[in-house]
Amino acid sequence: MMPQFIGKEITVKVEGELNQPVSFHLDKLEYKITEITESWPDYGFGRSEIGKKKWWQRHHRNYYRVKTTDGDIFEIYYDRGVNKKHPEYRRWYASRKIQ
Numbered sequence: 001m002m003p004q005f006i007g008k009e010i011t012v013k014v015e016g017e018l019n020q021p022v023s024f025h026l027d028k029l030e031y032k033i034t035e036i037t038e039s040w041p042d043y044g045f046g047r048s049e050i051g052k053k054k055w056w057q058r059h060h061r062n063y064y065r066v067k068t069t070d071g072d073i074f075e076i077y078y079d080r081g082v083n084k085k086h087p088e089y090r091r092w093y094a095s096r097k098i099q
Helices: none
Strands: 004-015 020-026 029-042 061-068 073-079 091-097
Touching: 004 073, 020 061, 020 073, 020 091, 029 073
Parallel strands: none
Antiparallel strands: 004 020, 004 091, 020 029, 029 061, 061 073, 073 091
16 A cells, blocks of 8 residues: 555644653544554754754654554654744644555
8 A cells, every 4th residue: 555645733642751642533533552663863954955944843843653443554653843942833734644
């Protein structure tokens, strides 16, 4: 199966000391996470042109590749925003469905 782009904001339930995702809601469905198969940070600049990259344009995201109880594999991420003083910019997104 080819990865399917989703690109939607989701609601995520987190648990534990590290606030790891345990379930999420996407299109009115709840997906329970059975395993985090991979995780990584993203501090890149995205598609900004070379020479026009400024520190405030950096991504501040935590990506997770997760497996659900149905056996589906999703790539989700937590966008931490750019400023700790503005938690309203912190959001979760479903990036794509891998399987």
